Amino acid sequence: DGGITQSPKYLFRKEGQNVTLSCEQNLNHDAMYWYRQDPGQGLRLIYYSQIVNDFQKGDIAEGYSVSREKKESFPLTVTSAQKNPTAFYLCASSRNPVSLTDTQYFGPGTRLTVL
Amino acid sequence: AQKITQTQPGMFVQEKEAVTLDCTYDTSDQSYGLFWYKQPSSGEMIFLIYQGSYDEQNATEGRYSLNFQKARKSANLVISASQLGDSAMYFCAMREARMDSNYQLIWGAGTKLIIKP
Numbered sequence: 724d725g726g727i728t729q730s731p732k733y734l735f736r737k738e739g740q741n742v743t744l745s746c747e748q749n750l751n752h753d754a755m756y757w758y759r760q761d762p763g764q765g766l767r768l769i770y771y772s773q774i775v776n777d778f779q780k781g782d783i784a785e786g787y788s789v790s791r792e793k794k795e796s797f798p799l800t801v802t803s804a805q806k807n808p809t810a811f812y813l814c815a816s817s818r819n820p821v822s823l824t825d826t827q828y829f830g831p832g833t834r835l836t837v838l
Numbered sequence: 839a840q841k842i843t844q845t846q847p848g849m850f851v852q853e854k855e856a857v858t859l860d861c862t863y864d865t866s867d868q869s870y871g872l873f874w875y876k877q878p879s880s881g882e883m884i885f886l887i888y889q890g891s892y893d894e895q896n897a898t899e900g901r902y903s904l905n906f907q908k909a910r911k912s913a914n915l916v917i918s919a920s921q922l923g924d925s926a927m928y929f930c931a932m933r934e935a936r937m938d939s940n941y942q943l944i945w946g947a948g949t950k951l952i953i954k955p
Contacts, residue, residue, distance in 0.1 A: 737845055764882075765842070765929060765945030779940065803935060813883060823871045823943050829883035 725750045729814050733804035734835045736801070736808065744799045744833045746814030754820035756827060757795035759783060768785040770814075772797055773820045801835065809837045841865065842930055842946035850952050851920050858905065859915040861930030867891075869935040872913040873943065874904070877927040883910075889913055899943050925953045 727748045735793045740829030748755065754773045758766040772791040786805025791797050797816075801808045811834050815827040851857045863872065874886040889897045889904045897904040905914040917924055930946040940950045 763847075763947065765931075765947045766943075767945075768942055771940075771942070782863050782941070790859065808885060811881060813881075815883070823869060823935050823941070826873070826888065826935075827939070830848065830873075832881040834881075 726727075727814060727816055727828060729763035729833050730835075732831065734833055736835060736837050738837060739803045741742065741802050742835065744801070744812055744814075744835070746797045746799065746830060748797075748814075748816040748830075749767060749795060750816055750818075750828065751794070752763065752816035752818050752828075753794070753813050754816040754817045754825075756817075757787070757789065757797070757799045758813045758815065760761055760813060760832075769799065771820075802827060807837075808835055839942045840851050842932055844928075844930055844946040844949050846949045847893070847947075848950040848952070850954055853922060853953050853955050854919055856917050857917045857924075857951065859917075860953065861914055861929075862912045863930075863932050864911065865932065865934055867934045867936055868934065871893060871933045872904070872906070873931040873933070874902070874913075874915045875929045876924075877883070877929065877948070879926070883929070918955050922933065922953050922955060925951060927951075 727767045730745045756771040757769040770789040772778035814830045815831045817825045817827045819825045870891045872889045876884045887899045887902045901918045903916045927948045929948045931943040
């Protein structure tokens with residue numbers, strides 16, 4: 724079964740800690756994305772990567788970091804510099820990121836709570 | 839200014855009725871794409887339907903169709919014969935073809951749809 728997996732499903736973090744959210748895809752997609760979702764709001768782009776070993780900041784990259792060492796994997800680290808990290812985090816991938824019709828497919832999400 | 843506006847924060851609809859979810863967008867581009875996604879309470883975003891700005895026909899996908907009115911800049915999602923499993927958040931998103939947009943999706947705030955038995 725092709726798809727996108729995210730782990731863990733729920734994550735609790737103490738203030739001042741860095742945490743890493745995992746995202747893996749076996750769809751052979753070139754592009755991967757990280758979004759943040761807050762209650763009552765649409766998705767906001769944190770980082771995206773159109774190719775291995777390259778990634779770009781999205782609209783709200785401050786306090787986050789990513790890496791893209793393998794095509795299948797795009798982990799997101801939420802650093803202690805992120806002031807309000809409690810949110811739902813969604814990872815997505817797509818085949819052709821510079822096409823107008825390119826469809827993004829999503830993983831099940833990770834809910835991060837700061838204690 | 840909001841690029842994607844979904845004016846209905848929440849809707850209640852009787853099972854088996856058709857439902858229309860509104861989406862208006864703002865762009866000066868001639869070339870763009872519009873997407874609808876469904877987000878059940880489990881959280882995963884599920885792609886439903888796509889409409890390109892140059893598509894002459896309204897997009898359809900099973901019980902989903904798009905009422906695309908280009909001059910009005912609206913792309914309303916129509917769900918026919920609603921089912922209890924349609925209860926979810928629904929998001930409209932747009933991609934512009936401009937280089938400075940980096941081809942990224944712009945998202946609306948969503949509409950919460952609840953289907954009543």
